[in-house]
Amino acid sequence: RGAAFDTMSSSASSCRQQSRPRRITRAASRAAAAALLSDSPGEVVAHILKQCEPRDLGALACTAQWLHPLLELALRLRAGENGHALPKKLPLGDDSCHRRVQVLLSLERRRAQLGRRTIAAGMSHSLFISPEGTLLSCGTEWDVDGNPTPGLLGHGELAEEELPANSIHVPTPLPGLASVRIHSVAAGVSLSLAVTSEGEVYSWGQGNMGQLGHGTWASSQSTPRQITALASERVVAVEAGFIHALALAESGAVYSWGAGGDGRLGHGSEEHLSTPRRIQALAGRHVRAVAAGYESSLALTADGAVLSWGRGALGQLGHGGNPTPRSEPLPHVIAAFRGTPIAAVTAGNKRSLALSRSGGVYSWGDGAGGQLGHGDETHEDAPKLVSALARLDVAMVVAGASHSFALTADGALYSWGAGQCGRLGHAGRAQAAAVRGSLVEASFLF
Template sequence: MAEEVQMHSGSSSGSDAVSGPIRRVLLISAGASHSVALLSGSVVCSWGRGEDGQLGHGDAEDRFSPTQLSALDGHEIVSVTSGADHTTAYSESQLQVYSWGWGDFGRLGHGNSSDLFTPQPIKALQGLRIKQIACGDSHCLAVTMEGEVQSWGRNQNGQLGLGNTEDSLVPRKIEAFQGISVKMVAAGAEHTAAVTEDGELYGWGWGRYGNLGLGDRDDRLVPGKVSTIQGEKMVLVACGWRHTISVSSSGSIYTYGWSKYGQLGHGDFEDHLIPQKLEALREHRISQISGGWRHTMAVTADGKLYGWGWNKFGQVGVGNNVDHCSPVQVKFPLDQKVVNISCGWRHTLAVTERQNVFSWGRGTNGQLGHGDSVDRNIPKIIEALSMDGSSGQHIEASKVDVSSEKAWVSPTERYAVVPNENSAEPFGHNGNDVNVPETDVKRIKI
């Protein structure tokens, strides 16, 4: 039983602190600019960018400290997964998947493209026993306990694996895996990877940089099997934005795809079209991996953390802002061992064996959880979630009355539609949104 301690009851930014027992952080998940954590007692916290509702607090406000997602209290949540600008959670007892945040392209799975500011159940998945959920930039997948895969959301490059390029507003079963039991899936920006119970590796979707591991740069509309790597069976897979990472049963790590920023870790900046063993970590047995937008993290069996790739905001966590094309060890106070890792687009989260949560990288929207918007290039403890926090665990509770808020927001209320070539230029606060490529058929925020 957790030690009972009294938490501080001060308030800040319209939130009250929650008092109660110290809660262990069970899972963390980082999105593009937001973060989510699952604590013991099925408490879900979120913080960071909230513009698209991805925090689930019923509003569009950023949160600079972990805030309890009260809408999920009592739902017995056992997993949380962040997409770029949306989030999912699963209740094992209710056999229900919830989603919220940016709804464009149907990535929330509710049959429309509306944004959601509070968690809502995905009706099409009701009653399924879910083993794992993966969320990419604009698409999601769920693996059932039976090894079947459901996918939904954006599909312009076939990343849903359904054999076409039509977006799917609701979850659909990937028929190509009929008779094949899938262990886990991973979702990148526009591609997807999977490992089967038999240790086979698959890739599909957008493949321009070799990120499918199939030896070419072609897209695939259905899962394609990656050639056996030296007879090794795969047990883990993760996707960065346009690169892929896998781990074999022997603990070896393989990377492939885009490497402009060194995110493959092979000591160069060359793309690889098939999985290549990461020789720099050959002496280590890898137990966990995570891919960011352009950086990669790996945890060894003895709890050491290594990072490499794009490091403009310090997201690799090694005390500088220089890109690294080979793995560099990330250091923690008291040499704490890492037990959980998650890469966001420009920030990284880690949980240590001492039940402390650390974050580093981009902090502009509060996604680091330190109460400010400062970037950091070495791990900093999130006081509010950590056993060794100087003031004890201090989790804020949102005051938003979610029952009085409008949960569904239609696209026309929040966005201007990107015009076609015959229309006037799209507009935003200061002209075009710089985060939206000109060639991307995507709504521009106003």
């Protein structure tokens, strides 16, 4: 509330001439701001309020009911400028203005988390960020085939003993980052990445292909170490593939490093890199999100275009070319999305997903196990709308190794793909025909 009113304070004060100098208290300043809000055209007020963070708008909603219609307009304007649309029809059929604002605020908070991953799951380990910014990890430093992956948990050297030793069974803070506030994390098959609140990047795990970004080909790093090659940039997001990594800077620059096979680093070659290098082909593209698959990469621009590069043997790049889709060593625009602005992208092992600004879910690549959600196991070499979700207002999509989730605006969760070990959340179903979006749980989450 204070931030929102303070936004108006200087304007309110300057609009009222004083006959003699007098001290303006914070309370008086906020009162003047409130008066200016009430006297101004609604559309002007909405354009001012849209600059506030959701938490400040939420505070205003609790204290100024007369602002609710303008808060709703501000939230919709804010969402549109950030590349997505808030639903016109809200859950539960509740049309009260207060309830509508609360629902829209919840959606905006959830959307804000898309660019800030606070939980990440690799093949054999998990990373968590506490509300205070503390980084925790748990899991094992063995891969699914029983081979050691030293350093993956970031707690220093653990004893090399038989499986399932070399493990931490509950989320435990990393001593090496105890004094650092963490903003987001990424967990790959062989490495872990963390971005601090200051935009610094730390990495640990296996580094034999340069995927840690420290300028060496060391076999492993058992504690978090800052990637100094990125120190000149304020990094806002990181992504970890199998043995390569991506970083997105606040400036819009995208960096890549690690294994370069099939051109997955985006530099026009298959050169392996042990230090981050900016992808020049994306310069000027205004990239706002990146995603790393097993051997491929994606970038999402501010205007909703999607570019992909790397291995494309199963169609995961989305450029067509059946029966033999080719790899791309440089970022290439996915032509199928021209005219369909995209709001978010994510990548699994050998497939990709995209969420359009209108809420449509698209998938392409490896269709084995029904992981594309089209009701069959056909590989798709270009984006295809997941028709089972077409009538739903999807707010978020997440890709696991070979299964996926979609979360709708009204809190319903859908899953599809390979269902071994209960990963789809459908009790009593194994591999199952969960090849279409299937309801896991429908609950109002606001």
